[in-house]
Amino acid sequence: MTRRGLSRRRRRLRLIVLAAAVLALVSVGVWLVAGRTVVPGVTAGMNPIRYKSEIARVAGRYDLDPYLVAAVARTESGFNPAAVSKVGAVGVMQIMPTTATWIIQLDSWKGKAHPDLKSASDNLELGACYLAFLLREFHQSVSAAVAAYNAGQGAVSDWLAGIADRGSNATAELALSDIPFGETRAFVQRVEHYRTLFRQVHPDAFAAVPTRARVALGLGGV
16 A cells, blocks of 8 residues: 555544544533433533522422422523513413412412512522422322423323222322323423432532421431
8 A cells, every 4th residue: 555545544544533532422412411421520510500599498488399499490491581482481480470370379379479470589489389389289299290380280180080090099199101291291201300310410409498498308407
């Protein structure tokens, strides 16, 4: 082989090695973003929890797992307070204006008389109050409460009542296979994914949650 031929072959080999390295890096990045591979520091940086103090505050007020609130906010809006859906849901927790009006009339509501849906703090409080209500309605079943947050209480009640082997037992956990709406199944999966991921890569994110709530939620007391 001539010197020129060897040079071309080396350049081609270098390009192949470089392409393989880029492909490997892209693959690792995809797995990190998906949370399938956890690299300390890196995964946390790629999956931040925004509004930690606000989430800690509302989680403490409504006795909620702050990681659940954070996971719903991440799934609903990517923590974007300016997000508005096609159907008119607003803010970090994607609250419909009509739902907000209903929430503030609940006995459990502890926020402002006139919350601002575009305020991250007010929106998180509305979402937290609603989540706490749904958990009570569905006997602390997280899967049912999260599904209802997306699809509505009536739909989830119908699904639970229609499960043949459970009859009308509303205390049963709602399995993904019991959810007929693809969008709601995906929503529940994503919320649980982020809840687990956030707990894993941000174990000390919610030290500000009041001690009583921390103990009740299994976050450890001080």
